[in-house]
């Protein structure tokens with residue numbers, strides 16, 4: 001029964017759309033808010049999906065699948081497109097075989113990201129079409145449309161989602177899968193071999209394609225004018241359309257679903273029916289600047305009203321445009337914040353405790369362990385992008401050789417495999433005596449525990465070859481490689497001191513599975529209140545299972561996972577094992 | 585039918601997403617339009633999380649504008665206070681009075697706020713406060729806090745019990761359905 005309404009997140013809908021479009025291959029590296037796209041696509045029959053080491057390899061794998069003639073979808077978070085930008089910009093020249101759709105999931109408001117870049121610019125930069133769904137039903141339909149567009153115009157297509165599309169649920173109807181035959185690769189060097197001579201022949205085609213795509217966007221059912229009763233005309237795309245629609249029931253709308261190249265004739269036609277245009281777009285003035293360049297005869301307002309920052313909502317229009325502020329309940333000021341924390345039993349905690357204790361400069365990276373920057377651990381001094389920690393530690397040593405004695409790079413296992421290998425190679429090659437800590441918790445924890453090439457399992461949960469990090473580092477030329485049990489703080493401290501002093505690059509792999517992967521815990525330790533002096537050393541761990549009440553440490557046994565760190569730190573033997581297993 | 589805006593607040597890991605999913609599935613079964621907006625990613629590591637659920641004839645934005653919410657269902661006391669500005673003054677708060685101390689409180693740098701319930705009571709039209717952990721079967725199984733509170737919410741909405749139980753069967757993993765239904769019924773029958 002296919003006419004039944006179902007409810008799906010945007011990510012589930014994107015996966016469904018790909019399935020219905022006959023997609024044969026799916027690739028991705030995880031990243032909020034895009035992660036569930038591939039996880040869902042992998043559950044459909046007839047689609048070969050794999051996690052990639054990073055977004056660049058994900059796109060390159062997609063390009064190969066496309067050249068072989070298969071429809072292929074690759075998904076990534078907004079900053080992932082930076083990593084994949086190199087193949088993307090030339091893929092625009094080669095065009096595709098089977099349809100290729102790249103999903104970019106942006107994160108206005110930075111719910112789970114290090115920046116809020118507006119990836120619509122990438123579509124313009126790469127001169128490829130951009131589709132922006134505004135709910136789950138459109139997400140599914142637009143993916144199907146995107147594949148047809150990709151093949152008809154010989155172009156990769158970018159579909160841009162955002163947190164409020166990917167992680168919102170709304171209704172849609174399911175359709176049937178349409179099987180697509182794989183055409184097979186056809187040799188065509190002038191199309192696929194981007195030597196300068198061939199690339200020069202392709203570039204004019206890219207420009208012609210862009211004009212043809214603009215003509216297509218003028219006619220596309222994804223772009224529509226919704227006439228209203230007022231004099232105001234609103235131009236918007238994506239989830240911003242929903243916010244504006246809610247707040248402005250009388251306005252006319254130009255809803256852009258196929259939003260690059262901009263259908264300029266349609267914009268002019270729309271402008272002729274209203275007296276003022278409001279551009280309601282999150283982040284950058286992507287449409288607004290193009291409208292300005294068109295020199296319309298009516299006023300255009302956008303960023304002057306709504307600004308460039310964060311995510312929007314219906315209330316923003318009511319407030320900034322209509323001057324109506326909803327009466328709001330006010331609560332007392334200074335409510336204690338509840339930031340995310342490392343879990344009780346997290347294998348990263350003791351590492352940061354040790355780094356702080358040794359007063360080291362810590363070049364950080366991205367993952368659950370970035371939480372080591374927050375109080376009380378406060379042990380991370382930088383976080384830029386995935387893989388940056390190692391290169392930055394190298395740069396410090398280049399600038400000031402003495403800094404290698406008190407600087408470490410800290411990087412997770414998934415992040416190391418994503419983009420930490422090449423900077424480590426740089427350090428070896430350039431004889432920089434840096435110290436790198438790889439926090440190996442056998443999973444990609446931050447994004448919800450995805451498999452990676454070092455976990456020994458595939459996306460489908462099947463056994464897979466498992467790269468051994470210590471051998472990998474040795475093969476890059478690192479001679480000092482030590483594996484340390486992540487909870488053995490004295491071993492870690494000793495190794496750190498030796499490696500920081502050593503005149504060569506060194507790697508310390510702290511190893512212990514993520515607490516989410518462990519099923520069998522010891523019983524939580526107990527505090528002997530008579531021995532507890534209230535020194536609060538254990539509180540420096542920032543463990544949510546520990547608290548300090550009435551001058552004594554307390555252990556919350558319902559959430560403690562008995563990692564034993566607090567026992568190790570207590571000099572008064574006030575925290576002692578209870579013995580036995582948690583389930584006893 | 586008038587639109588109903590429900591906010592589900594809690595601490596990462598308490599099951600706000602599942603609860604929102606159940607309400608959404610019920611809305612569809614009732615022929616309503618529905619949208620949700622959820623917190624995934626980093627905040628799920630023990631941070632403050634919120635799920636928006638909006639139902640009605642036609643729903644545009646998945647986000648409930650501050651001041652618009654009809655019901656705030658909070659799985660933890662402090663979180664109810666934090667998200668209160670999203671509720672209308674005519675709104676209802678259903679709150680588990682359990683205190684989960686956030687890190688600044690655990691480390692002793694801040695106090696867990698006193699007088700939360702009194703403050704909420706004075707600012708909204710209705711407050712239902714329950715210590716979920718003191719009620720069977722949540723006492724033995726604290727993971728059922730969410731479906732227990734859902735039972736209280738459901739009792740205050742115009743849909744039949746059987747329909748709720750049916751969507752729970754569809755949305756919850758088979759081996760957990762019975763335990764969740766029991767917790768739901770404990771909430772539904774609470775008086």
Ligand SMILES: Cc1ncc(C[n+]2csc(CCOP(=O)(O)OP(=O)(O)O)c2C)c(N)n1
Pocket residue numbers: 029030031032055077079080083114366367368369386411412413414415416441443444445446447
């Ligand atoms: C280019 C890019 N891709 C993806 C992400 C999302 N992301 C952040 S950290 C991370 C991986 C974390 O895994 P790991 O390094 O193993 O650390 P853990 O969370 O397990 O501690 C991912 C996928 C990102 N920030 N940037």
